Amino acid sequence: MKLKITSWNINSVRLRIGLVTDFLANHAPDVLCLQETKTPDEQYPAKAFEKAGYVHQAFIGQKGYNGVAIVSRLPFSEKDAMAMCGRNDARHMSVVLDKGAGAAAGIAIHNFYIPAGGDIPDPALNDKFAHKLAFLDEIGAWGIGKRPTDRPSVLLGDLNIAPYEHDVWSHKQLLDVVSHTPIETTTLEKLRTELGWTDAARTLRPEPEKLYSWWSYRAADWAATNKGRRLDHIWLSDGLKPALRDLTFLREARGWERPSDHVPVTVELEV
Template sequence: MDTLSVASWNINSVRFRMDIVEKFLREAQPDVLCLQETKVVNQDFPHDPLRRLGYTHIAINGQRMHHGVAVVSKVPLAEDDRLDWQANGEARHIGVRLANGLRIENVYIPAGGDVPDREVNPKFGQKLDFIERMTTWSAGLAGIPTLLVGDFNIAPLESDVWSHKQLLDVVSHTPIEVEALGRLQAANDWVDLGRQFIPAPERLFTWWSYRAKDWAASDRGRRLDHMWASRDVAAKATAHRVHEDCRNWLKPSDHIPIVTEFAF
């Protein structure tokens, strides 16, 4: 394996949006696609259309109607792990290893509800606890080539949101979440690949609400989807692409796919 491209996409129901998954795979041709919010139990996951496109290696951690993550790949996968960082059985993580030794960890961090106060809103506390458990896990990854991808449900930088001032009290951009994500990043000295290739303060969004009549015209986006790499893996990254055009496709997800290319 000389080159490798890895995509990540919160698909918001893989069966409902299978047409655009297939379209993306035909056009972008990533070697590996990590999906979040698949919303399907394992036995009902749509294997066949993916296999017909050459994605014959599939690792899934599904849940009916909610959450769910999957890794579909043209290259062999091994050692699939499912970690429960929320300690409640929700399907929010799957990790795999490639033949070259690279670990790919695919995660769907909880959204956290509407009120940024764990006393008033238990979902917010669960989100912070999830990130804290991930932070402890990250601290044990020293020396392991790892790529951490997924929907983190946090936009950490001012240029990761359409209005820093207006979103400071909105879950996904509050200081307490940004600080928690910073501790997670520091725990393994993760490199934020999106910002390695598209440095702040350049605009960089991966999510736009369904509520906008014209998402592109209003452009009230947030960067909720991320790819982080251990230092050794980040050094091999050659390109990072954000596929905004997918937000215009038929029956789109509110998230778009991001892709990083590597030379090993």
């Protein structure tokens, strides 16, 4: 069975629901995980997803910021949303595909939206950066305590860190820029490796290939300057690593009308 799972920071699901449903029609992932939905639950466009064939949905949101969602053509159960760092700020949602999902049954999917961290990479001067580091620490503690990689699992989302040299357009120029500072990249990589996750993108497309999933709105011509970063990630537990077949970044989505500044990242597994 081929299983396709997409992660996409949509930067307002209601504003871009047309882009999302077009993507679903043209690319047909089995599961779509969204971040930064920016929508309270009562205004979430559930009916649009149902009409598109994605009747299984789990979402948690807030007005104007944060928010995560999982929509699926396959049934799931065991929905859970963790309140990270003692804040109910809608940055995590998980589900487990159930017996109706065929060979994919039992796979857990964890959708995270890690804080961006503000502009100053100093936790003593910037509460947002301190929150980001605390969030990473809490993911580490959760991973040790719950051991999610003991079962077939996928951890994905906008992790807001570009960990490798070729995950950014200029390693040297971005070393003191939030998302690529040594404390962030080292912490994320230590967390990933110690908890037993595999970076799907770099497994199939290792360094020094440049890989980006985000391009700033500030660029007058994002495509020409190509100053991107790989902020969106898909990680696999060891049990799913042999199932990895493909991973794609839909770069063209950044050029769509009124796009998100992130593009969809899709993993294909054979389970």
